[in-house]
Amino acid sequence: MVRTVVVGAGPVGLFTAIAMARRGREVVLVDRDPGPSASTAIWRRRGVMQFDHAHTFRGPVVDALGAELPDALAALLRIGVRVVAGPDGAAIAMHCRRAVFERVLRAAAARQPGLTVVTGHVDAVRRESGRAAGVDIDGRHLDAGLVVDASGRTSRVMRALRGDSDGGPCGAAYVTRQYRLRDGAEPGPVNSPVGLSLSLSGYFAVAFRHDGGTFSITITHDGTDPRVRTLRHAAVFESVVGAIPLLADWIDPCRAYPITPVLPGGQLYNSYCGQLDDAGRPRLPGLVAVGDAVCTTTPLAGRGVTLGLLQSRALIEFLTSCAGDDDLAVATFDGWCRSWIRPWFLDHIACDADRLRRWAGGDVDLTRPLPSDLIVAAAQKDATLRGAVAGYDSMSALPSSLDGLQVRARAVYASGWRPTLAEGPDREELAQLCVEASSGDTDRRARELCSG
Ligand SMILES: Cc1cc2nc3c(=O)[nH]c(=O)nc-3n(C[C@H](O)[C@H](O)[C@H](O)COP(=O)(O)OP(=O)(O)OC[C@H]3O[C@@H](n4cnc5c(N)ncnc54)[C@H](O)[C@@H]3O)c2cc1C
Numbered sequence: 001m002v003r004t005v006v007v008g009a010g011p012v013g014l015f016t017a018i019a020m021a022r023r024g025r026e027v028v029l030v031d032r033d034p035g036p037s038a039s040t041a042i043w044r045r046r047g048v049m050q051f052d053h054a055h056t057f058r059g060p061v062v063d064a065l066g067a068e069l070p071d072a073l074a075a076l077l078r079i080g081v082r083v084v085a086g087p088d089g090a091a092i093a094m095h096c097r098r099a100v101f102e103r104v105l106r107a108a109a110a111r112q113p114g115l116t117v118v119t120g121h122v123d124a125v126r127r128e129s130g131r132a133a134g135v136d137i138d139g140r141h142l143d144a145g146l147v148v149d150a151s152g153r154t155s156r157v158m159r160a161l162r163g164d165s166d167g168g169p170c171g172a173a174y175v176t177r178q179y180r181l182r183d184g185a186e187p188g189p190v191n192s193p194v195g196l197s198l199s200l201s202g203y204f205a206v207a208f209r210h211d212g213g214t215f216s217i218t219i220t221h222d223g224t225d226p227r228v229r230t231l232r233h234a235a236v237f238e239s240v241v242g243a244i245p246l247l248a249d250w251i252d253p254c255r256a257y258p259i260t261p262v263l264p265g266g267q268l269y270n271s272y273c274g275q276l277d278d279a280g281r282p283r284l285p286g287l288v289a290v291g292d293a294v295c296t297t298t299p300l301a302g303r304g305v306t307l308g309l310l311q312s313r314a315l316i317e318f319l320t321s322c323a324g325d326d327d328l329a330v331a332t333f334d335g336w337c338r339s340w341i342r343p344w345f346l347d348h349i350a351c352d353a354d355r356l357r358r359w360a361g362g363d364v365d366l367t368r369p370l371p372s373d374l375i376v377a378a379a380q381k382d383a384t385l386r387g388a389v390a391g392y393d394s395m396s397a398l399p400s401s402l403d404g405l406q407v408r409a410r411a412v413y414a415s416g417w418r419p420t421l422a423e424g425p426d427r428e429e430l431a432q433l434c435v436e437a438s439s440g441d442t443d444r445r446a447r448e449l450c451s452g
Pocket of ligand 1 (some may be wrong): 007013030032047048053054056121122123150151153155157172302303308386
């Protein structure tokens with residue numbers, strides 16, 4: 001049997017490798033990270049900056065697990081992961097830390113017949129007769145008929161082979177911290193299936209619910225103000241969160257306590273890199289990319305793992321239906337990604353550019369098409385839009401499903417209505433608060449802001 005090597009055991013590589021092995025392939029899954037230790041709860045994950053950052057998992061992730069890895073889904077539910085369903089019973093969100101998600105999939109991979117998990121760094125993809133013929137792992141060669149690049153957003157080895165991606169910085173900087181509810185304490189206020197999402201003047205703040213009474217608080221800003229970068233210090237972070245009344249409720253010391261340091265994020269990108277070169281030929285026959293290696297989007301919408309698992313499911317389906325002709329499957333997969341994944345990348349670029357303009361003080365611009373987030377927000381005012389935006393919201397319909405709603409959404413904004421901003425410091429007040437908290441003058445400023 002021709003062996004498949006999957007490079008990268010993140011959420012997408014794990015899912016892909018297990019599902020492929022269950023379809024009868026002989027699979028080797030390689031990651032430089034050795035995986036969680038059985039003896040300690042701490043997993044210092046190398047090379048994945050966002051590992052302990054706030055993750056929320058959308059409905060399609062639950063659907064993907066249910067279809068391909070129902071045992072892993074059952075294991076997640078057994079250890080306190082919660083699936084939130086809509087009125088029709090369809091999954092909307094899954095409350096789970098990313099580390100917990102990966103632990104359970106890692107355990108499923110270790111048990112999976114036909115799948116071998118190897119720890120090592122892939123230094124190169126070996127080429128023979130113009131095809132990928134395997135990988136070099138820490139100097140040792142491993143033959144393979146198909147190499148699957150699930151190495152995420154940053155792998156240098158793969159980027160050199162696959163060419164430049166489209167896209168650029170998404171204008172969102174993250175800082176996050178995980179907490180745990182005290183025994184018997186209820187979560188703080190919520191306004192969405194994932195927890196609490198707040199739009200403030202010039203930045204966002206969220207509380208994502210996770211498994212077993214854990215949750216994350218994240219502040220997202222545009223990353224341009226050096227004063228706000230001090231949010232990475234615990235005293236500054238706690239002070240700012242304490243000045244946003246609805247979030248302050250979440251971290252009230254009687255309710256919850258921190259379980260991680262404050263975690264700053266690196267530069268984030270919207271990126272897209274297909275399988276084919278400009279002439280429509282495979283960049284390297286025998287190599288196919290999946291997950292973040294194909295597409296990354298601003299984490300604000302929590303779409304990354306969903307887009308990765310949607311890709312994985314499509315790739316597996318094409319590999320199965322093109323039995324034996326992996327090159328045809330890869331070409332078909334590329335066409336599918338252009339139709340079903342790239343539109344989300346383009347949607348993020350449009351939304352991010354307009355969000356940055358609005359965060360800097362700009363108003364809704366009615367001289368240009370409205371970005372998707374504003375069309376969705378208009379449904380708060382015009383209830384007749386709600387059903388029509390639901391498909392986009394749940395990712396069961398592409399961004400183009402909103403095109404026909406432009407006129408009605410524009411009418412909402414032309415009437416003068418604007419989405420309500422949450423109570424809390426505006427962008428300049430946030431920066432001031434950071435400065436004061438850095439210099440220790442936290443309590444006075446937080447009290448002033450809270451008392452309005
Ligand atoms: C701050 C932040 C918040 C996010 N929040 C959300 C969210 O709420 N919801 C959501 O769905 N998505 C979110 N995302 C996106 C999500 O994290 C990614 O979409 C997801 O990690 C993609 O998984 P992947 O398996 O493709 O890649 P990765 O998770 O990056 O995994 C790649 C793996 O490849 C391994 N690797 C790389 N190179 C090599 C090599 N040469 N040799 C061996 N191993 C290698 C790495 O060690 C890693 O394990 C967020 C992203 C960020 C940055």
